[in-house]
Amino acid sequence: MTPLPIPDLSRPIRSRAITAENPQGDPGAGGTASSHLGPSRKGRPCVTIQPGETATIARIEGPGEIRHIWFTCPDLTDAVGYVLRDLVLRMYWDDDENPAVETPLGDFFCNGFGARCLVNSLPIVVAPTGGMNCYFSMPFCRNARITVTNEHPGPIEGFFYQIDYVLTEVDPGTPHFFAQWRRQRLTAPGIDYIVLDGVEGRGAYVGTYLAIAALERHWWGEGEMKFYIDSDTDYPTICGTGTEDYVGGAWAFQDRMDPGGDVEVLTYSTPFLGYPHHSTRDRGRMDPYAKDIAPEHGMYRWHLPDPIHFEASLKVTLQQIGQVGTGYFERSDDVASVAYWYQAGRHRPFPDLPDREARRPR
Numbered sequence: 001m002t003p004l005p006i007p008d009l010s011r012p013i014r015s016r017a018i019t020a021e022n023p024q025g026d027p028g029a030g031g032t033a034s035s036h037l038g039p040s041r042k043g044r045p046c047v048t049i050q051p052g053e054t055a056t057i058a059r060i061e062g063p064g065e066i067r068h069i070w071f072t073c074p075d076l077t078d079a080v081g082y083v084l085r086d087l088v089l090r091m092y093w094d095d096d097e098n099p100a101v102e103t104p105l106g107d108f109f110c111n112g113f114g115a116r117c118l119v120n121s122l123p124i125v126v127a128p129t130g131g132m133n134c135y136f137s138m139p140f141c142r143n144a145r146i147t148v149t150n151e152h153p154g155p156i157e158g159f160f161y162q163i164d165y166v167l168t169e170v171d172p173g174t175p176h177f178f179a180q181w182r183r184q185r186l187t188a189p190g191i192d193y194i195v196l197d198g199v200e201g202r203g204a205y206v207g208t209y210l211a212i213a214a215l216e217r218h219w220w221g222e223g224e225m226k227f228y229i230d231s232d233t234d235y236p237t238i239c240g241t242g243t244e245d246y247v248g249g250a251w252a253f254q255d256r257m258d259p260g261g262d263v264e265v266l267t268y269s270t271p272f273l274g275y276p277h278h279s280t281r282d283r284g285r286m287d288p289y290a291k292d293i294a295p296e297h298g299m300y301r302w303h304l305p306d307p308i309h310f311e312a313s314l315k316v317t318l319q320q321i322g323q324v325g326t327g328y329f330e331r332s333d334d335v336a337s338v339a340y341w342y343q344a345g346r347h348r349p350f351p352d353l354p355d356r357e358a359r360r361p362r
Helices: none
Strands: 014-019 047-049 054-061 064-072 087-093 101-104 124-127 131-134 138-140 143-150 156-167 176-184 193-200 203-213 225-229 273-281 292-302 308-310 313-318 321-324 327-330 334-343
Touching: 014 054, 054 064, 054 156, 064 143, 087 138, 087 176, 138 143, 138 176, 143 156, 176 193, 193 203, 193 334, 203 313, 225 308, 308 313, 313 334
Parallel strands: 101 176
Antiparallel strands: 014 156, 047 156, 054 143, 064 131, 064 138, 064 156, 087 101, 087 143, 124 131, 176 334, 193 313, 203 292, 203 308, 203 334, 225 313, 273 292, 321 327
16 A cells, blocks of 8 residues: 655645635634634635626635645535536636636536535545545646636525645646536437547546436446547547446446346445446436436546556547447447546637536436
8 A cells, every 4th residue: 555645844835725714815814704602613614606606716826736625515406406517616727717627516526417426536535415525636836716606596505615725836847637527418329429639738637537327228338438649540549448347347337147136236436436326316306207317327537546648639538339138239328527637738728618508417
């Protein structure tokens, strides 16, 4: 097992944290707001984000590095909205007007479909109940900005957060952290779903989250993950063997292969890979006609011990292939994803994020 790192005392490092109690992260300014209990007694533990509002959660003057993020908010999922898909998380580094991170809040934390689930991995942890944690290192040379946009029909009353970071020297060539969400509500048979494209420059791919709603019958996960690196054109350098194999599973995540018996689908969550979400029940609580849904499958793979390096460009795709018996077939499913990577220098603007209705789970 890799030993825990020893804190670096060889250079100046100042620890800071931004919360609703100390929104600027100033020294000696935490917990100053008053409540009915008196001064500095939990006077402002959270904020309210109104419909249509973009709240700046953190604005940091660097150089420095974000080392931990914690968010939580009420579960307002109902017949009119899915709060974890309706809230949009964005992060900006070093005066760049284009976000380096742009994704629905829940999907960033491996909670797709607007539904909560527990995640027990190394960089992403979702603890009871809805405590969303991120440990990806996020360095910046000049400044950092984190925003949350509320596209939910109602206010988010009780948005809690803590951004733990350090102020320290950062080499100008240090790569930035990126995360991008995509979705195709109905994939085209025989055409691979695009997880990531348009990345140019030098970097390393470090993770994938997949949220797949299986819209057709039978086994859905024979599709292979493909990584087109640098000069790859028709064929990729790295190609897997199947979707459940990519996240470390096997044999359709089943506890047995007896076609005539009951088969249980097993979920799991480990430091670098997992399949924490499987559901066939609707999460909305106000629609008595929507109970059974297309099976939802949420899974992740972190390439932290084995990052996928590229020097000039990267494209990542996923096939949608099913299986009946021993025969394969091309499928059409609802696929969403978050790609996580590090990249040096400026980046190309992302494709437009789909609007709230286009992000809505089926």
